Amino acid sequence: MKTHKRKVLVMKDGKIAIDDLPVVEGDEVEVSIQILDPVPVTYPLHGAPFRYDDPFGPAVDPSEWDALK
Numbered sequence: 062m063k064t065h066k067r068k069v070l071v072m073k074d075g076k077i078a079i080d081d082l083p084v085v086e087g088d089e090v091e092v093s094i095q096i097l098d099p100v101p102v103t104y105p106l107h108g109a110p111f112r113y114d115d116p117f118g119p120a121v122d123p124s125e126w127d128a129l130k
Contacts, residue, residue: 063083065082065083067079067082068097077094
């Protein structure tokens with residue numbers, strides 16, 4: 062028995078459509094459904110009202126660094 066995995070989204074009416082399967086008419090197949098956990102938010106600040114003007118610039122002015130004195 063060969064296993065072919067596909068990730069698909071359920072349509073509004075609760076149906077699932079799977080295209081381009083390597084089967085022909087008359088083949089017997091077994092179907093099982095695994096409901097995946099929701100994907101965690103990978104960008105927690107996405108859409109937040111924060112802005113970084115110079116994210117790679119120094120936090121303080123270089124003239125204020127004690128190491129340079």
